Amino acid sequence: MKKELKIKQKERTNPLAHVFDDFIRFCQSKSLFMLHYCTGCGAIELPPAMTSRFDMERLGIQPMVTPRQADILLITGYVSIKTLKRVILTYEQMQSPKYVIGICSCTVNGGMYWQSYATAKKLNEYMPVDVYIAGCMPRPEAVMAGLQRLKDNIRNDKKEHKGSAWKDYFKRYDYYLGNQQALFGEDWQTPTDIIAEAKLYGLETEETYGKHTKLLEKHQTPLLPQEMRIK
């Protein structure tokens, strides 16, 4: 069991804040937009899940097109190293709270590609994964069950703490970055500044920083936003 990481966030004093949070969490569980990153063969199971046979929309789940709009990132199959870079870019471009679902055995352990030098094996080394749906390939029922599990996790997050895996990416960024650097080399960087985001949204812990983030700072060409300036 991992130790609980304290985030530097001020306590919410408003008594209504918890009611408000609960309401938002409820709505979050009821409305999920998903971005399916069709890396492998598992994508073929999604059309039946969306169309008239299973109808995801009745669960409030809709397909979306860009990472900015989406809540769930579906990784539907093996992830080659080259793809993984893009997956991480896409994941970082998504807006929290964001959830990752790994579909197919390939995302769990490499699946039938376990001996390959070119595919990543364990997806949650590189980003926090909420739900794995194993199988080669899982049937739409399994996909639906996985999505339902995710919804339950989000709704019961207050009690069970299963629905906020995305926070882990900010809290333990150094760990994830280290794994990414091991694959992509030490000059690896994405356009999204995760550390700045963690600072802004109060999600940084002591494990956000480490030797890997130091390495990142060394190699990073900073992508600061263009600020408006009058003079």
Place this chain on the structure above:
Amino acid sequence: MNALHLMAELIFMPLIAFIVGMMMVLMMRKISARLQRRIGPPFFQPLYDIVKLYGKDTQISHGLIHDIGIIMAVGGYIGAEILLPVPGMEGIAAKGGVITLSYFLMIPSLGMALGVGQCANPNGSIGISRALTAMLAYDIPFILVVFGAAWHYQSTSLIGMIEYQQVHQWGIVEMPLLAIAGLFALQGMLGKQPFEIYIAPAEIATGPMVEMSGKYMGGLFVMQTFQLYTAGVLYASLFLGGGTSFLTLLPKAFLVVALPMSIAFMFPRYKTEDVIRILWKWPVMLGLISLAFIL
């Protein structure tokens, strides 16, 4: 008009529009689901979507104009809702007319266009280029319809038009061709299926919405509710006699939105130039024939 009444109109007119608009969004999604033999979303789905989007933990912005664009898009529609008379609340609406209203409806488009432009994403710019071209296409029949209606009722005020229809017959009976042209224009205005090239999810990644996230996307969802409400109520006021109370107005408005939607989801989409071609050909022709009768 006293201050209390004014305050009530300023607050409740957009609020009613928002709530009714959400029901219209639900209806639209339900119709689409039923046509595809699905069950469709639950009753509060539009609300869940909007609350979730506004409640996102992290939000990204591409700059001040990105924010202002969304404010303009939502704010322009809020202004338009106040100018759109509904039963019991037509004090402020009397200050504007149907020309002012049709100009108000262009402000959200401009606002969104500015916001999308600041996102520095070419997909968005392509979407805006298509959306503005589509606006050029549907506004010509729409303006003909407005002209015909204003001429026929001898008033540019929607309140005057509704009064005329309450006394005489409904506009759709007296000017059926113009009403059909108006329905065409409405379809284009809502940006639904045959005319939704500017969204094109598979090709340009939902065009204008490509970089919209969190509350930005939420703003656009709110805007959609206003858009449906405006289209429904405006058309009902122009041709279906408006309403003396919400009980008579809202069914008409829902019908007006439901009709194009039912047709829409059976169509593929037209190319941009074909959108212009079809909207400048048939509804304009109908409108001109109708104007020849009216004038």
Place this chain on the structure above:
Amino acid sequence: MNKVQIDEILNKVNGIKITHKRKTRIRVDVDADSLPTLLELIKGRASYIHLSAITCVDWIADNQFELVYHVWSYEEKCLISAHTRIDRGSEKNPAKYISVYDLFKPADFFERDIFEMYGVTFIGSPRMEKFILTEWNGVPPMLKDFDAEAYVQETFKWTDYNPDWLQELTDQGGGIAVKPEDIRTAGNTHNMSTHRERDKAKAAAVKANDKMQGWKQ
């Protein structure tokens, strides 16, 4: 062009060995020096204008690479596969061969691929650089002496999956017959040089496991 005619053309090349496999397939074996001559000959004289692929085989025991040039004629509906062997080279002195880019422009694509996967440098090829494996910085991965499995073991971690229900099944004597980690770790990969030995060890592990579980009996 019948068999005799094509043989006549092919025989102009020194030291050639022609094998007519089928009506549509001719295998020729030539020296590395004569291969460009051969290609030029069949392109210019016998309408073999389409280089459909270049393949490479790593004969590690012979310390040689075999390059196979597949050239197709649209008129004859026949494929000539020209086999040649080149020296495999070493890490310090990698294998080299002459490019046929000036004869067949598509050779650029195939040669770049072989360069990336086997490390053979084609002299005269326009772009001898990274192609598909942009993220790969190790040895050319298709070489027989590159141990992909060892690399995977060193580089990646594995998901442990042992939920309660599986534990229960195992306790009752069921469960998974051959555990993934057994296959992965069967025979310590670091000490073994060739795949064959490791495969043997792996098969032994599976067999032992089968016996233990009482399967196949």
Place this chain on the structure above:
Amino acid sequence: MTLLDHLFIVVFSCLIAISVVRNLPIVDKLAPVLYGLILIMLVRMASVAYGGDAYLSSFSLDLLGFKMHWQFTALSWYFAIITLVAALASAVFMSGDWGRQYREGGGNYGMLQLALIVNVFSMILLLGSGDLLSLFIGWEFVSWASFLMMVLSPSKLAKKSAVKYIVYAMTGAMALMVAIVMIYAVNDSLEFEQISIVFAQMSGSSQVALVLLLFVAFAIKMGLLPFHLWQAVAYAETPGPGAAFLGAISSRMGMFTIVLVIVQFIGLGGLKSVGTSFANMQTLLAWVAALTTIIPTYIALQQHDAKRLLAWHGVGQGGYMLLGIIMFDSIGSAGGLMHVLNHASYQAALFMTVVAVMYRTGTSDLNKLGGLVTQMPLTFLVMLIGIIGLAGLPPMNGFVSKWLVYRSLLVNGQPLLFVAAVLGTLGTILSVYKLIHNTFLGQLRLEHQNVREVPWSMLVPMLGLSVIVFITGFMPGLILPWIASVQESVGLPVIAHHLGGIEYAKGGLDMIWVSGILFYGFGVGALIFYFLGGKSKRVHQYDNYAGGHFLTSDVRYHYSNNFYPGLMHLIGTWYRGSFQWLENSIVSVMSFFSVFFENIYRAKQPVMLLLIGVVLALLALYRNLGVGA
């Protein structure tokens, strides 16, 4: 000495002063002060704009037996104040860093200052004209003054377009002169009042000829169809603030004369009596106006040079002015007249923003810009206000005048003209969005990373103009009294107005309410945005959706070229076919004349030569016609 005499004296001494010091550094400080002085003189005459009597000049001139005199009516004052505000803004704009850069770039800055004051002088002269001869003299002065400004740019294209302009202008002057001679030939008088008297006496074909001649003369200056082809290129090639000044007001002198001569003295009855009942002169002019709104607007849509795009819109907006005034009712003519001021304010502001962008980046090519909003936010703000005005959306002033024109078309039952006007507006929206998007939005280019906001000397006039654009849109009642006086002085029905807009039986307009509702909407929108949503974080432009691609500065991720492909696919063929054909045919007719005029142009003292030529021709024509009569 009347106030008008003072005005003329002040303007003339300003002309002398600037021509003396034009190459000294002091001109930078002196010129704005002098324009301010003239403006104060005008403000002292403001009573004329609030229903007061017209000012007459106390001196008159005898030229070859013709008596010339000058006067300042509400119409003159209205155009004069627009001219002076535009000139003041341009003078301030060019006085600081822009002028320095212009000089360093090899431009003749002194000449530019001189050209500006010459333009102002000649325009005041024209606006003050009291009879047909002084009108003609003023007209000539204005033509040559514009020419002086246009030839300043060193580029070959500018010279060519200036020559093209002067050819057109001379044609117009000839037409005007023939028309004047026609009027003179009947009653031996050049007073304005003679026009209506003579017009009534004339036969039908002479009436047609007179109206057409006058209209051609004025339409050429105003750039109405089909005489619009010279204007855009000539204005776009004029250096910097000169383009802003010319684009704002110069061609509106045509509008002034249309109102002065055609509207005031020929009038609706006169126009309607010409031609058949089905297609009388009013219909013709209205359709000329409608086509002028549409065709140049869609040509502007195709431009990829910002200055050209604006210049083409300047041509197109002229159509609204004519369309409004030609309706001859209170709201339509008010709309047409008000559009002159509105257009001048935002057009000058827009030209200045483009010049400001050019000042910093060195280009006005819309395909080579982008993303400048972070670097030049105030310039962006000015352009935003300007394009909202140009597109005619609330709450800017362009909306008010366009609303009045629409309302008039609606009341008069002109659906086709109405659709034509809307078509023009929609085309404008498309085009101005392209302008602001390609300049300020989208991806910032690598070479523009260090671009800064322009200095205050350039910002102040731009901001000042945009304040005018907003204030006159928010409270059109500030301008409407002037419009009402103009309407009264030229004999049009007078508009009923109040501070917020107009009162009209079938639905008026109150901009204070309209803007109030709009800003209330924006306010609620902002509340929702800032208080209901979470905190947002600014990201870099490369942190952007590209299908998982990593964006770099060496690959442009921006959409600017051929911005409306769907529309262009549809109308591009018309453009290539009919518009080019029209242009070619007109150009070939004009080049026929230009063989003659170019010789005059190449002579040493063109202005003197031309004046002599004009007077000689006038006399010759008078004798011929006089004998004939």
